[in-house]
Amino acid sequence: MWGLVRGQANPHVSRLRKHIGDVRITTGDLLDQGSLISAVERVQPDEVYNLGAISYVPMSWQQAELTAEVTGMGVLRMLEAIRVVSGVSASRTPGREQIRFYQASSSEMFGMVRETPQNEKTPFHPRSPYGVAKTYGHYITQNYRESYGMFAVSGILFNHESPRRGAEFVTRKVSLGVARIKLGLATELRLGNLDARRDWGFAGDYARAMRMMLAQESPEDYVIGTGRTRSVRDLVEFAFRTADLDWERYVVLDGKYTRPAEVDLLCADPKKAREQLRWEPEVGFEELVTMMVESDLRLLGGSRRPDEEPASPDHW
Numbered sequence: 576m577w578g579l580v581r582g583q584a585n586p587h588v589s590r591l592r593k594h595i596g597d598v599r600i601t602t603g604d605l606l607d608q609g610s611l612i613s614a615v616e617r618v619q620p621d622e623v624y625n626l627g628a629i630s631y632v633p634m635s636w637q638q639a640e641l642t643a644e645v646t647g648m649g650v651l652r653m654l655e656a657i658r659v660v661s662g663v664s665a666s667r668t669p670g671r672e673q674i675r676f677y678q679a680s681s682s683e684m685f686g687m688v689r690e691t692p693q694n695e696k697t698p699f700h701p702r703s704p705y706g707v708a709k710t711y712g713h714y715i716t717q718n719y720r721e722s723y724g725m726f727a728v729s730g731i732l733f734n735h736e737s738p739r740r741g742a743e744f745v746t747r748k749v750s751l752g753v754a755r756i757k758l759g760l761a762t763e764l765r766l767g768n769l770d771a772r773r774d775w776g777f778a779g780d781y782a783r784a785m786r787m788m789l790a791q792e793s794p795e796d797y798v799i800g801t802g803r804t805r806s807v808r809d810l811v812e813f814a815f816r817t818a819d820l821d822w823e824r825y826v827v828l829d830g831k832y833t834r835p836a837e838v839d840l841l842c843a844d845p846k847k848a849r850e851q852l853r854w855e856p857e858v859g860f861e862e863l864v865t866m867m868v869e870s871d872l873r874l875l876g877g878s879r880r881p882d883e884e885p886a887s888p889d890h891w
């Protein structure tokens with residue numbers, strides 16, 4: 576198994592090392608077509624999973640063009656790399672042993688939702704440069720499947736979390752905030768819109784769904800989520816309660832964290848994945864939040880060095 580990293584002496588690699596076992600690392604950049612072709616030639620993969628993106632929604636307003644290039648055009652470049660290395664063209668379709676491609680599409684594509692819950696046929700109405708870029712990635716994956724007969728699929732994944740989640744996303748921001756307050760390292764937690772609703776699941780369950788999609792007979796897109804929606808307020812309330820804290824004493828609303836255009840409600844209809852992939856999430860919301868709070872209590876209260884604590888720049 577191989578991982579693709581970009582940049583010279585990428586500082587993330589040494590931090591990744593202890594989590595990835597014997598996964599080998601090669602270089603390439605979603606902004607650089609030639610580097611992706613070289614990487615695919617070097618590795619000769621059976622499967623390619625494209626999870627690379629600028630994935631933090633607020634950053635996509637600050638760096639809209641870069642988001643379009645990485646999160647959107649990066650998908651096209653990866654598909655092209657696979658197509659070129661496989662020798663596929665409009666007149667030469669891939670053989671049976673073709674490289675299979677997974678694209679990480681996002682429930683952010685549903686944006687201002689047209690129906691609830693959202694399934695594979697729900698129309699898209701993205702609300703951020705990130706959502707727009709992901710929608711391009713989704714359609715170009717579908718187009719390469721239809722144009723060249725490639726085994727290219729998109730998983731439309733709803734929010735998926737774990738103790739490894741970046742500190743900028745709300746679940747981890749809350750679990751770290753609870754741990755800091757519980758340990759006397761902070762006195763408040765500043766948040767934005769508590770009314771937004773999300774369908775939160777466990778990342779490990781969703782990674783399993785990705786592999787199942789590529790193991791199917793035929794390439795198809797799937798919605799992956801739990802089918803239950805909760806507000807940010809529900810998340811905050813439960814996370815503080817797991818540490819015996821009353822959230823209303825510590826949470827401060829701060830307009831700095833509200834978005835120019837919000838996605839108010841996401842809720843998956845994962846019926847197709849359930850029936851065709853036989854996929855079911857195994858970790859529920861309460862277990863997930865408890866896992867994250869306990870992990871951050873261990874991280875901040877234990878013997879880890881302070882520089883292992885995720886940084887929180889001012890705008891997160």
Ligand code: G4F
Pocket residue numbers: 630631632680681682683732733734735743744745746748765766767768769771772773807832833834837838841891
């Ligand atoms: O945790 P979030 O930043 O995730 P968001 O925007 O839903 O996106 C995540 O899930 C997508 C799948 O649906 C992925 F495609 C994407 O890459 C990413 O993984 O925010 C969740 C909600 C938002 O409504 C936000 O307004 O929480 C609300 N929120 C309220 N206060 C906050 C905060 N979000 C953050 N990050 N920080 C806050 O202080």
